[in-house]
Amino acid sequence: METIHKPLKRRSRYNSSEARVAYICLIPAFLGLFFLTYAPLLGVLGISLTNWTGLKSPQFIGFDNYVQLFTTDPYIKDSIIATIYFAFLSVIGSMVYSFFIAMLLNRKIPARGLLRAIFYVPFVLPAAAIYVGWSWLYEANFGFFNFLLSQVGLNKVLFIADSSYVVPSLSLISVWLSGNLIVIFLAGLQNVPGVYHEAAEMDGAGAWKRFIHITLPSMSPIIFYNLLMSLIANLQVVTPALALTNGGPGNSSRFLTYLMYDQAFVNYKLGYACATTFVIFAILAAFTAVLFKTSSRWIYNEGGDDK
């Protein structure tokens, strides 16, 4: 019994000291997370309970900001709708688009390297230049798209000047910008074992069947990652509103982050803006939670049962 007991004990000791080292190594990361993420988050929560404008010292007003946000605020409802609508279109659009392009770029086509660079380039271009360029394309009176429409005898489309078209128009830019997703999909596709495809081909599976039963399941962890990143990024959308529309026409592109920016740095209602920030945080958290909850059903994990 002694002989059996000893190695066991040593093993557990070894384990606990390993755990200790692991914890100690995590301290710097934890400190960073705490001071740069969680402490500010608590700070935002604290400020959101005040009427701070930056000029006078803040007064505690309980949940008044939240109450006001959901009862009398003229923007928040439109803002939530616009944000979710934009994120929905952009996430679906950019996932389908970048998966499709990645599949094409994964084939042995001529000038593949050049094409890969071309599809990635929009992602690294400076945002200001991109949006100025697109504003010329979308311009309602003399823009390039309207010039093309008039050449083929069609009526003008107002694009970003029309409250019904502005979000789809901005989503299109977002889809066009998703070069980073293409790169990640491409890396994933190159890891799908070729033997599966060969085996399936021998069994007589066509291209579509192989895509559904081999490519998609093998890619599911990558799809999940891209979906998550794309969802978070698109729910936080602000640049197109700042660069192109200033939230308009009406509130149709007054995305939540833009609304928060406007409250904080145009109207200097810092307490109120912090309350909005917490609403954004809650929405992001809810969407992310749903995504994680459902992920186990469709993600195919090849190895390991750790989740």
Next chain:
Amino acid sequence: MITGKKMGAGLLSAALVIGVIGCGSSEDKETNTASKGTDTTSSSETSSSKTEKVKITYSMWGSAEEGSVTQAVADKFNASQDRIEVEVVSIPWETYMTKLNTQATGGQLPDTGMLKEDGVIQWSSEGMLNDVSAMYEGSDSKPLDSLAYKYQGKTVAYAAANEILLLYYNKDMFDKAGVAYPPSVLDQAWTWDEFVAAAKKLTVDKNGKHPDEEGFDANGIVQYGASVENLPWQLETWTLSNGGGFYSTDGTDVRIGEDASIEAIQKVADLYLKDHVAPLSVGQTDDGIQRTIIAGTVAMATNGAWNVGTSLNTAKEEGLNYGVAVLPYMKEKVTLNTGGANVVFSQTKHPKEAMEWLKWYNSEENNWGLISSGIWMPTLQKWYTDEALTRKWVENPNFPPYEEYKSAVVDYAQSSAARPASWFFTNYTTDFNTLLGSVLGDVWTGKTTAKDAITKNLDALKAAHTGNK
């Protein structure tokens, strides 16, 4: 296990050290900035005790280079007397108000500085600004009356510059269409209908047809007749002109819901929707002149006087033949005055010295670069009334012909038509204008009418006017 513990302890202490260094350095930074702040005050105190000079800081928006240009002007002031020493602090425009807010919270505001138009009454209502009524007592020339910011009857700031709204037009387009130029003299100002009629003659589709001709194609317009800037704050002009307004003259009541105000806004929208003389603009971006007159697609456009110096001067050098005229009117002749403010912060210990500096600095000679380029108009009355001074200001190649500018801008600015924009006397104009801009979004495209949009949101607009309290 022992080694494990040691290693752990080593790592722990290393982590602690890193942590301490991290904290230490951030603390250092904080104390540094704090001590910088106190340095200026303490050194100002010490220097004042040594040289008997009061040191004051003046903050302005602009780049470091712009700051050093202003510092050079301040140095002249510093050399001209032995009581006051001015230090200029320049802060980039994008972060200017945020920075001042932070400084206000920390009690670290400069003694005096520039303030954005729409911040003056708010800061004043929070007790952050000094009364400057006494600044021009006993002076030979005062700023124009319309350039004083007033809170509860007291003058809390004067504009650093003057700006008014004008009608710009492309002379070549008028000549080609054989239409008389819009009048530069206030007495002859066009009525709204005359303005629309002229705009129709200047609007051409790709077949050369005008809006009231048979077969005119509104989808194929190649040249528009007119564009009235529909940024919310500029729309106030037209509501006033039609006998309405955004607010009552003391700024307490909201008048945007009155028929006259609504009708005026609808008339502006109808330039695109019904008259087909204007390009579509949804009133969200501040680049009206670039999109119209400079792009060469529109014959007439309303906008602020600053455009003479910020963009039209370059376009003129490149061959644009433009003129300036007074705005058309609906019932009353109205243009708006505006201009960023120079204020004395209430945190200062030296309000008198700060005012003395501001008064000296605001004399036109010290801002000559901005004035002679056409970006700023002078604030002191004598530049408008003394012809020699007016000629000195206007007779230079950056400006349209003297007679035209003198009549359409200089005389216009001191006429009864010139009224202060509402941020000179009303709080929460940003809240109100932002909401109005959002309310009108679908009016410009004709999805709804000004009547419906404003009536539906009137309560929210009234709430915005009181800061949603």
